Amino acid sequence: MRKTVIAGNWKMHMTCADTRKFLQEFMPLLDKINNDREIVIAPPFTAISTFSEASNFNYINIASQNIHWEDSGAFTAEISPQMLLEHKVKYAIVGHSEPRKYFSESDEQINKRAISAQLNGLTPIVCVGETLEQREKGEAERVITRQVEQGLERTNPANLIVAYEPIWAIGTGKTCEAKEANKICTLIRNLIGYEDVVIQYGGSVKPNNIDEIMSMNNIDGVLVGGASLDPSSFARIANFK
Ligand code: PGA
16 A cells, blocks of 8 residues: 655745744644644754754644755765754655756666665655656656656665656646646656555645545645645645545
């Protein structure tokens, strides 16, 4: 039985004060009878400590927005697995399209980050997705195949989440049609060859499309950007029917 994971990615938003306010509003809105799903939020590094103090781990887990492959060293702006474990961080987002685009993150680096997370007992959330140009040229499946093969090489599929995030759907309000997203998620599952790997969809997930997305047989959860910043929107997503 695959687990359902609803994750929010706060990106470069939310101070510690914002985090406290969010949790105060968000926690009471969570439907506590839903123990069939896991709720995860990736705050910025500066708010992780506040987040872990103010949240209730029975309902909500923490993800980091990055992880390095070394335990320590001269790697300015990076974060090590040990630093995250100290704050009970459970997941690490790697390969998001923003670091891929703005910082030229390669499949090889993403692979090293994913392996590092697993070796240290964290679960990587590895993002893959094609650009609009690649989709229009009919290259989506080829791009996803390359990202999966190279980014997930030598990873353990039993401790892994893959998020299919078509880049043209991120922050644009254009959601990928649920059936199309399901088709790519099926491709990813087949490429990995492990039936129980957890696969999320991400890209303009909102309260008004969550129920349809979650009704797809090969989508086990979502990775939410913008709508995870608003307590009532993210609660509606977390409480999907
Ligand atoms: P969005 O972002 O929900 O704002 O489209 C998704 C993401 O970047 O993970």
